[in-house]
Amino acid sequence: MSVASVNKILLYYKFQPIADPDAVRLWQRDLCEGLGLHGRIIVSKDGINGTVGGPIDACKTYAKKTREYFRGIEFKWSEGGREDFPKLSVKAREEIVSFGAPGELKVDEHGVVGGGKHLTPEEVNDLVENNPDVVFFDGRNAREAEIGKFKNAVVPDVETTHDFIRELDSGKYDWMKDKPVISYCTGGIRCEVLSSLMINRGFEDVYQIDGGIVRYGEKYGNSGLWEGSLYVFDKRMHTEFGGGAEDPNYVQLGHCVHCGEATNRFYNCANEPECRVQYLSCPECRERNPYCGECA
Ligand SMILES: [Zn+2]
Ligand SMILES: [Zn+2]
Secondary structure: OOOOOOEEEEEEEEEOOOOOHHHHHHHHHHHHHHHOOEEEEEEEOOEEEEEEEEEHHHHHHHHHHHHHHOOOOEEEEEEOOHHHOOOEEEEEOOOOOOOOOOOOOOEEOOEEOOOOEEEOHHHHHHHHHHOOOOEEEEOOOHHHHHOEEEOOOEOOOOOOHHHHHHHHHOOOOHHHOOOEEEEEOOOOHHHHHHHHHHHHOOOOEEEEEOOHHHHHHHHHOOOOOEEEOEEOOOOOOEEOOOOHHHOOOOOOOOEOOOOOOEOOOEEEOOOOOOOOOEEEOOHHHHHHOOOOOOOO
16 A cells, blocks of 8 residues: 655745855755755745745745745645645745846845835734725736736736836826825735835825735635635636635626626637737636737
8 A cells, every 4th residue: 555645735935135146046946856846936136935835844845945045935735745846946036036127126134125015814804994095906816807806996907017117107097196096916925026116106094914815814714805806827827715616795797708707717718929928717718719809
């Protein structure tokens, strides 16, 4: 009888000044290779951002060793394993989240300098309850918000995080500069940067959610201020909170681009590589027509 070993995925990031990112990259690569982990890790002068998967004991050793250098780093444990990643990729880049503003972000031993105030999920609800002016600002790509977002959220017109600076500088959002703004993203890392970029541009009262949508959804399911599904960057493409899409409080936001039927399923347009669009489709329409609305 074979005993199946338990596998896990670790998700983590830490903003911390790194004097020699390339040395950290080599150390992380050797560490993961020695432990047989697969995944993606990015190191920059401002910190580390990674997802690795493998046997649970290897993950534990990885977390312990990584914590010796990145003190206070928090690991989120998730289901999955090495096979969820094609290989191990460890890179040193200009930024750990690619906003195209490597010179603007300031990081010290406590993390990002001048970022938005951190809120727990409970504090998010309190702030909204006590202040009718609060605005939710989506810190993700517009596509992700097609299947789920905070109630009445402002969704900027961005395809990649690189577009945020152009959007913020456009003047479109100047009306919210004196209002309380809660920026949010999947796990919190993008808003660490985005909220500081907003404050640098004159947004006066900016917040971010500790642990992002994931932690909020784990706390409130479909009974809070979150509506719909959460876009995720793995094979599943989306996930639901609480009682899932069957929950009577679940709000259906996504619709098939071809027939309008309710769906949360994203597909890659079959017109690759010319078209790199991910679009929403019901399985029936996908069978008949594997193209996005533009290419169909
Ligand atoms: Zn359809
Ligand atoms: Zn297309």
